[in-house]
Amino acid sequence: MDEKRNALFTAGMLAAILLVFLIADLFHGDRVYSEMENRLLTKRPELSRETFLTGEFMEAYEEYLTDQFVGRDKWVGLKTRMDILSGKKDINGVYLGRDDYLIEQHPAEMFSRQEEVKKAVQLRKLVEEWDARVMLVPTADNILTDKMPSHGACYDETRLLQEVREQVGERSYIDVYSVLWEHKDEEIYYRTDHHWTSRGAYYGYLAWTKETHSFLYPYNVDNMTTVSENFRGTLHSKVPVVGTRDIIQIFPETELRKVSVTYDFGRAATSFYEPGHLDTKNQYAYFLDDNHAFIEIETDYKTDRTLFLIKDSYANSMIPLLQPHYSRIYVLDPRYYNGSVSELMKQYEPEGGMDVLVLYNCVHFMEDFRY
């Protein structure tokens, strides 16, 4: 009798699980987009004679059921937790590093030597034509080596940096790697996002002033303003179960003077910062309103000098620090600009010439830089 009761219990539990989720799923509406996975979910496929006979419909329908299954985010979270529990340090292309650091993975052979040389030669052309300066920022896996999981592979960016240094020459090469390495124990990268922090950007600025022999504006790294304490960045999206939150800080000195920022020849703003984004998932967009093809900045510093900056999103948090040095800063992100980079530069070059700076992280540089 006891045995029968137990059997009934087990069978009943299992049947209940199937039935409860079947019914819940039937009453569960479809979503277009999963914020947690940061992707579009499959829509209900259309049934037709052909798609039925080829089996395409059935395949698409199964994908649709799986994507729209009730509680999908919870299931995915449970799976990720199980993976972490089983000792995995590589979740969806992100390393679970020490001290709660999530570190974006770049495979060791991500770019070949030839690809690096090709990009460096392109860069050299720009440098020779414009006497440009080059800042390539290593990604977190190359600097936070103490935080990396044991034996975790990474794309070694020093080979690229060495190649670039040789191609563009000492005068144009700004050594960001060394200064970040020196401060690797400080909070220079976010824990949940692939960008550097404002402190990291400050050390980049330090290297820039040193190697361009510019004066050093006295930003106080010990007196930064916190604008958010609940930032969860792009890496968190790939490992959405860790509880870590980042804080976003800025240098209050950057807000002392008026500034006018024009995005993509249209909308104008009076600050480098866009607090509206702090209420969204993508809080790094606080800096210069996320990604734009072209930004024109008029500062209140009458230096009468102009900077033309070719960059990726890493630059967004460093640009405010450059304002005391320039009256005008033009910011170009070639990913979003279809025209010729050199034409645009010629168009914006003032009578007295301008400084040109290339600022990327190493991986984005390899992927997105063009000239």
Place this chain on the structure above:
Amino acid sequence: MVFSSVLFLFRFLPIFLICYFMVPQRMKNVILFLGSLVFYAWGEPVYVFLMLFSTVLDYSLGRLIDINRKNGSAKVFLGMSILVNVMILGFFKYADFLLQTVNGVFGTQIPLLGLPLPIGISFYTFQTMSYTIDVYRGEAKVQKNLLDFGVFVTMFPQLIAGPIVKYRQVQNDLHRRSVDVCRISEGAKRFVAGLAKKVLIANNMGELWKLVSGMESQSMSMLTAWMGILSFAFQIYFDFSGYSDMAIGLGTMFGFTFPENFNYPYISASVTEFWRRWHITLGSWFREYVYIPLGGNRKGLGRQILNILIVWMLTGIWHGAGFHFLFWGLWFALFLILEKLFFGRVLDALPKFMGRCYTWLVVLFGWVFFALETPGAIRGYLRAMFGMSGASLMDQQGLFLGREYLVLFLVAAIASTPLIKGLIQKLGSAGTGYSIALYRLGEKVIPPVLLLLSVAYVVDASYNPFLYFRF
């Protein structure tokens, strides 16, 4: 439709179970037959008719064999059944392979057919052949009810991946079977265990194997190569035996007793033993319908060796149309023959542990031939395993992967032995209150937990996050 999918677990299975258990006894086969057709047609909307044709044909030939038993033409009808089944299998599975081989040898340009392989065809043709042969031999009663026979052929639990059920093993169940709550619970637990084996172990092992088999073997360290093939060994075992567990479990729930298909093959101390524990129903099919009719071991040693070679060539090629499968079969034939000749006696004299190591090595190298398709890939991988690829003994990547998968390897290793089964039996049969309480608790908690965890991995299977989003 596969068992480890949202569609099966949360649509087909619950709806089918409700229908099946609601209808009266005489309607159960109707539901089982219709449900199986839906199940098969979902994946094969066209080839479902091929399966029905095969069903009707073997049903009719079975009747004809029975009617003409006295007048000698029964043999003709048996011949027809075997011929048609082998031709169907040959046409869909091996035609392109043969054409390719002919083109390769004679330099001809015969265009390939490019037909997709009908799911489960290797399984159901073997099942229907077992029927007509057994009816001819008088070992099974002829089935006069087309529906009951249709249920035997198309029954969805074992339709697409076995176990290969011989007709006489279920002939009584087809007509009359009873279930009670204990059987249903046993079957459900077995199903969940199989699902967990497939989803939690095999699929994750598969990820490691996919990674390793995608690497260049020239730069692969020895550590990575061995870990890779080990992951494949575990993947194929837990995948296949998990599927068999699910099939047997479902069968149990419906009142059928299907034959066991795996019996902890990785603890075998000889290759002979391995094949008694691995894919048992296929081995027993070939033994009964090929090896023994060829004379087995009754016609002298030379003939026995030839028979072993024939059976293992067929076993190899049964797994797929490719020379590497043929080679894989012959690889095992070699060790089976050696063990027959003298090596078996050597193994008996050695400690069991050494026999296990030897068997593991034979099986692991076997999986290299099985998993990799071209001679070049096989050679490259073997070189890496022997440390001849020029890469190091172990590298950062190998060490990293080893750490990533350590827990999974441990779980798989333990689950490959009868340890857990023994523990459960010991707890369950213990008289003391403490053990039995633990057993009762485990029985209540573990199956639902395994089911929920498996569902998480099934749902996550379509999670492919963008690799390079960064805004």
